[in-house]
Every structure is written in structure tokens, then in C-alpha cells.
Amino acid sequence: MFIYGIKKLALIGFLVLVSTTVNAALQVLACEPEWGALAKSLGGHHVKIYTATTNQQDPHHIQARPSLIAKARRADLLVCTGAELEVGWLPLLLRKSGNPNIQTGNPGYFMATDYVALLDKPTELDRSHGDVHAAGNPHIHLDPERVLKVAKALSQTLIRVDPENQTDYQNKLDSFIKQWQNRIHQWRKQTDSLKGKSIVAYHKSWIYLQQWLGLNELAILETKPGIPPTSSHLSHLLASMKKTPADMIIYASYQDDKAANWLSQKTGIPTVALDISPAKDETLIDWYEQLLNRLIKVQQ
Ligand SMILES: [Zn+2]
Known part of the structure; x- marks a missing residue:
């Protein structure tokens, strides 16, 4: 009986350890693959990424499907483009998730376009110019210089959400910046x-x-x-x-x-x-x- 009790305790201890290790990874919901890839580079094994869209989908228009709502419910951090790129589906997804971590203004809510200047920003709100892009052009990830700014801001957000791993996030950011800047230099020549x-x-x-x-x-x-x-x-x-x-x-x-x-x-x-x-x-x-x-x- 006593031995059985010890074994049981050991088993419980093991399960707690496993679940702590599993839970330790930040659950990141990225709206587009570029931000999923960036979060992976900056977060490494501290993050578990789920990406809402693929590169074969139009990120302006997807369905807030039940499987996506389930991911949003569990997310610690939401990483999206913003500037109305996801206006057709993200507000509904956030509402249905009922997850306070990733609501507007909370630490787990990150919109890349909040950290860079936007092109084609209308001086007055006029939807006659089209249904999308009313907040300025949101497709910022195609500019390597803007990506660099977003990387710095995203790294700070990771640290805010998961301060225990600050040193690791800082090191990963430093190495990303170094690699990215080297490539920018080469890409310019090419x-x-x-x-x-x-x-x-x-x-x-x-x-x-x-x-x-x-x-x-x-x-x-x-x-x-x-x-x-x-x-x-x-x-x-x-x-x-x-x-x-x-x-x-x-x-x-x-x-x-x-x-x-x-x-x-x-x-x-x-x-x-x-x-x-x-x-x-x-x-x-x-x-x-x-x-x-x-x-x-x-x-x-
Ligand atoms: Zn667009």
C-alpha cells in the first residue's frame, strides 16, 4: 500500500512536471504566416504557433471557423497585421473567443501596423476608394525595414507576456536583427x-x-x-x-x-x-x- 502510494505520488509529480512543461510554451495565434514565422524566430521553443491563414488564402477574407475560435480561446498572444486587414473576421473571432488575454489593449494583443508608418493612408475616411485599406495599406511585411521594426516591437511584447524568458528573447532578437540586416545588404545588391x-x-x-x-x-x-x-x-x-x-x-x-x-x-x-x-x-x-x-x- 505504502509503495503503491509512493508510486502514485511519483506519477502525479511526473504528470505535473509534464503539464507544466507543455503549458510553459506560449500559445501564439498568428493571423498571417509572416507573423507566425517571425514569432517563431523570436520565440524559439518558448512559443507554440498556430497560423490562421496560409499563403494560399486571402487574409482580408477568411471564416472565423470553430477550430480557429478554439485556438483563439487558448491563445496567450495574438499577432496580426492590423490596419483593418483582418477587419472582416478578427473582431468576430475575438468576440467569440471570450479570451481576455488577446482583446484590444491587453498585453497579448499585437498588431504589426501599430509600429510602422503606413503608406496610402487616407487623409479622410472614404470607403469609396474600396472596401479594404480604409486605414492605409496594411501589406507592410513586404518591406524588410518595416519587418525589422515589427521584430523589435514583437520581441518586447514576448518579454511583457513571458518575462521569465527575457534573456532568451533578447538573444533571439539580436541574432534575428544581425541575420536580417546582412540579408538586406545582399538583397539590395541582388x-x-x-x-x-x-x-x-x-x-x-x-x-x-x-x-x-x-x-x-x-x-x-x-x-x-x-x-x-x-x-x-x-x-x-x-x-x-x-x-x-x-x-x-x-x-x-x-x-x-x-x-x-x-x-x-x-x-x-x-x-x-x-x-x-x-x-x-x-x-x-x-x-x-x-x-x-x-x-x-x-x-x-
Ligand atoms: Zn489588401
């Missing part, structure tokens, strides 16, 4: 040939990339942000492309390629489909490098 090239894009997904690379945006296939191309808009575009052709037509691999292919067939301008976010388990560095290489290749 992409020199892209400077001044002109593009047509499906959606205003790339303006931060354009600014960083020095690309000129000649036109957008969507009539307005979030509003699909109409035939009159496309024929107008075709006429202007015949006068001043762009060097390439860019769209995200999840976006409808019909309009891009149509314009390409009529004009001979090459199209390029880019993964706008990292794939599952892909690092930010590998994803961004691959994206730049695709652009360079189209121009060769």
Missing part, C-alpha cells in the same frame, strides 16, 4: 537590376515592396482595393499598356489570374505569381529571398 522597372499588380499588395525596390506601379487590375476587375477597366488598361507597356504583371498566387493572363496575352507582358507569405515552416528569410529571386528571373 535587386539592383529591378530598380525603375514598371509593374501592373492585381491588388495593391506590393506597394511596400515597390517602394523598397524602386519599382513603378503603372496600374492595378482591381477596379478598387477588394473590388475585382471589370471589363471596361481592363480595356482601358489594355489601351494604356499599348502606349506605355509595363515590364511585368504581378499577382499573389492565391489571387485570380484570369485578368493578369488576359492582359499578358494581349500585350506580351510577362506575368509573375508570387507567394505573398511564407509557406508552412518556411522562414521569413527563405520566403523573401525566393520572392526576390522570382522577380529577378522574370527580368532576365
Whole structure:
């Protein structure tokens, strides 16, 4: 009986230890794969990441499905883009989660766009310019300099939510900054040939990339942000492309390629489909490098 009691105690002790170890990882819910990848680089084994969208989904529009609500209920930290990118589904998800940790203004609520300047910020709120982007263009993760700012802010948030592992988070941030800055230096050299090239894009997904690379945006296939191309808009575009052709037509691999292919067939301008976010388990560095290489290749 006594031995049985000892064994039982040992078992309970073991289970407590296991559950403490399991619970020790911060549950992070990332809205987009880029922030999941960044949180993984900055949090390492202290974080367990669940990503709400894949790079084959439009992050403006997903369903707040039950499995996602269950993840939101358990999250210690929410890492999203903000600036209304997720306005169609995140408020509902937060409400349904009933999780105080990740509600607006609480330490576990992190919106990347709160830490960088936004382009295309309207001077007055006017939704006639489209259904999305009313708070400024939210697609900031395509600018490596802005990513660096977000990384610093996210690291501070990890420390605030999980102060015990402060030293580790600080070390991981230092090593991320070092690697990222080295790459920025290389990417600048590699992409020199892209400077001044002109593009047509499906959606205003790339303006931060354009600014960083020095690309000129000649036109957008969507009539307005979030509003699909109409035939009159496309024929107008075709006429202007015949006068001043762009060097390439860019769209995200999840976006409808019909309009891009149509314009390409009529004009001979090459199209390029880019993964706008990292794939599952892909690092930010590998994803961004691959994206730049695709652009360079189209121009060769
Ligand atoms: Zn958008």
C-alpha cells in the first residue's frame, strides 16, 4: 500500500512536471504566416504557433471557423497585421473567443501596423476608394525595414507576456536583427537590376515592396482595393499598356489570374505569381529571398 502510494505520488509529480512543461510554451495565434514565422524566430521553443491563414488564402477574407475560435480561446498572444486587414473576421473571432488575454489593449494583443508608418493612408475616411485599406495599406511585411521594426516591437511584447524568458528573447532578437540586416545588404545588391522597372499588380499588395525596390506601379487590375476587375477597366488598361507597356504583371498566387493572363496575352507582358507569405515552416528569410529571386528571373 505504502509503495503503491509512493508510486502514485511519483506519477502525479511526473504528470505535473509534464503539464507544466507543455503549458510553459506560449500559445501564439498568428493571423498571417509572416507573423507566425517571425514569432517563431523570436520565440524559439518558448512559443507554440498556430497560423490562421496560409499563403494560399486571402487574409482580408477568411471564416472565423470553430477550430480557429478554439485556438483563439487558448491563445496567450495574438499577432496580426492590423490596419483593418483582418477587419472582416478578427473582431468576430475575438468576440467569440471570450479570451481576455488577446482583446484590444491587453498585453497579448499585437498588431504589426501599430509600429510602422503606413503608406496610402487616407487623409479622410472614404470607403469609396474600396472596401479594404480604409486605414492605409496594411501589406507592410513586404518591406524588410518595416519587418525589422515589427521584430523589435514583437520581441518586447514576448518579454511583457513571458518575462521569465527575457534573456532568451533578447538573444533571439539580436541574432534575428544581425541575420536580417546582412540579408538586406545582399538583397539590395541582388535587386539592383529591378530598380525603375514598371509593374501592373492585381491588388495593391506590393506597394511596400515597390517602394523598397524602386519599382513603378503603372496600374492595378482591381477596379478598387477588394473590388475585382471589370471589363471596361481592363480595356482601358489594355489601351494604356499599348502606349506605355509595363515590364511585368504581378499577382499573389492565391489571387485570380484570369485578368493578369488576359492582359499578358494581349500585350506580351510577362506575368509573375508570387507567394505573398511564407509557406508552412518556411522562414521569413527563405520566403523573401525566393520572392526576390522570382522577380529577378522574370527580368532576365
Ligand atoms: Zn489588401
